[in-house]
Amino acid sequence: MSTFPVLIVVSVITLLFLFKLVRKHKRDSTKNYPNGSMGFLPVIGESLSFVKAQKANRGQEWVEERVAKYGPIFKTSLMGGPTVFITGRAGTKFVLGAETEVLVPRQPVTISSIMGKHNLFEVAGTKRYKPIRQAMMSFLKPDSLQGHIKRMDSMVNARIDKDTRGKETITTLSFMKKLTFHVACQILFGITDDPTEQALYEEFGHCFEAMWSAPLNFPGTTFRKGIQARKRIVKKILPIMEKRKEQIKKGTLNPMNDVLSCMLSLETEAAENDDQEEPITMNEVIDNFVAMMIASHDSSASVLTWVIWKLAKDREIYDNVVKEQMSITDERKQRQQQGGGEADGRLTWGDVAKMKYTWRVVQEVMRVIPPFFGSFRTAIKDTSYGGYDIPKGWQVFWVAYATHMNNDIFNDPAKFDPSRFDSKSNIISPYSYLPFGAGHHTCIGLEFSRVEALVVLHHMVTKFEWSLVNSDEKITRLALPYPEMGLPINLIPKNSCWSPIP
Incomplete structure (x- = not known):
């Protein structure tokens, strides 16, 4: 043709x-829009240049070039929609502190098409937001997670042993991706079938790449591949959900076993409650499963990869982490020798609570290399900020590095210093530290991510030492920051490694 x-x-x-x-x-000539460029082509705007800059880890420079030209508030067009960038702590407070009647965390078309229009971000500000969020939080709150810590410990321990057995070198990023996806499947969603897990892992990889691609739904494009992968995910998970629904109705499955069952129990209860105005649908459950699976493992894998990188680069930090973790291992040994209800040799909630220095290291890694460059909000009514009009329907984007590397907020921000997160001696201003968002938009998975990271690092540092294969590996971003070559490391097993009785 x-x-x-x-x-x-x-x-x-x-x-x-x-x-x-x-x-x-x-028509809108009376409005005072921020300065900026909407790009040459409609819809695409500056999406391609932004994605290109992100892949080269030049996102900060991309923003700074426009800030220098247009000011700290500027307009552009990204991912299919007009967008206002707002930088600085005051701007972040405006965006993340805004009520849902003004700004909602609805995402660009590329992201919402993959996650689905009924996911938690998209329903913010509607009646559906509260029950869906409550279903997720009923499982993700600390007192619920306490009941899963030992299972997570055994699972992580076994998976690390399996995936490192006989290997002298591993690629950290793929290793951590598979590990965190395994934990998400088993703990968060109750998916214990290995073939299903592997199939979902491959499909979600396509989905994640598509979310930050250009919104071009043509054969061969990254976006189209993501849309097709989502369809295969839905086809795979639907029979699992239908079976769970029947088990919940019969009372043979506890809805508190995992997040997916919690959401399905709401769907089941709604179907049986004729008085409920807006019953929860299967589509809502599916979309939130997809969104939460994407959010629950890739960001954790990225953070853990950069912690491994930092521990390899800084012997003092590594030694301090090892010292803390080995003291916890010694206590586990003593418990097992003494016997009693907590004496099965596995990590307890109390053990995780003692990993204070290790968590400060993780926090500092996330400050220096934010897991998210920033995030979108959408104006659901006309609003304004800094003297500029933001029309209804426009996207608003806040930027993490603008506060993380600000000398007025963090003293000597280029220095890696975990002690800055010692709450006894330092107070960090609200809306300044943003790896999990801030205010009432703080990520609901924060506590799960913290526990998961600490359990993984506990086993890594008590089992191995390691060195970098490429000491000068560069950063690239596909939404999240990744080492350009996946961070291959040389593993050195510790002869004194101790494992609890399985």
Whole structure:
């Protein structure tokens, strides 16, 4: 088929978009929009240059170039929609502190298409937000997680042993991705079948790549591959959900076993309650499963990879972490020798609570290399900030590095210093430290992520020492920061490694 007719169609569509934009500009000429460029092509805008900069770890420079040209508040077009960038602590407070009647955490079309329009971000500000969030929090709150700590410890211990057995070198990023996905499947969603887990792992990989791609739904594009992968995920998980629903109805499955069962129990209760105005649907459960699976493992894998990198680069930090973790191992040995209800040799909630220095190291890694460059919000009514109008429907993007590396907020921000997170001696201003968001938009999975990271690091540092294969490996970003080559490391098993009785 000739490409000439296609070019004509594309040209006509582009001209129509431009005509619409010109008309809209004339209608809204009384508004004071931020300065900036919306890009040459409608819809695509500056998406391609932004994604290119992110992949080269030049996202900060991309923003700073526009801040220097337009100011700390500027407009552009990203991921299919007009977008206002807001930088600095005051701007972050405005975005993350805004009520859901003004700004909601709805995502660009590329992200919402993969996660689904009923996920927790998309329903913020509606009646559906509270029950769905409560279902997730009923499992993710600390007192619920306490009951799963020993299972997580055994699972992580066994998986690390399995995936490192006989290996002198591992690629840290893929190792951590598979490990955190395994924990998410088993602990969060109750998926214990290995073939199902492996199939889902591959499909979610396509989904994650698609979320920060250009919104081009054509054969061969990254976005199209992500859409198709999501369809296969839904097809795979639906029979599992239907079976769980029946078990919950019969009373043979405890809804508190995992997050997925918690959500399905709401769906089941809603179906049996004729008085409920907006019953929870299977589509809502599916979308939140997809969204939470994406959120629950890739960010943790990225953070853990960079902690492993830092421990390899800084012997003093590594030795301090090992000292803390070995003291906990010694206490576990003593408990097992003394016997009693807690004497099965596995980590307890109290053990995790003692990992204070290790957690401060993780926090400092997330400050220096934020897991998220920033995030989108959407204005659901006309609003304004800094003297500029933000129309209803526009996206708003806040940036993490603008506060994380600000000398007025963190003393000597380029220095790696875990002690800055010692709450007894330092107070960090609200809306300044943002790996988990802030205010009432703080990530609901914070506590789960903390526990998971500490359990993984406990086993890594008590089992191994390691060195970097490539000491000068660069950072690339595909939404999250990754080592360019996946951070291969040389493993050195510790002869004194002790494992509890399985």
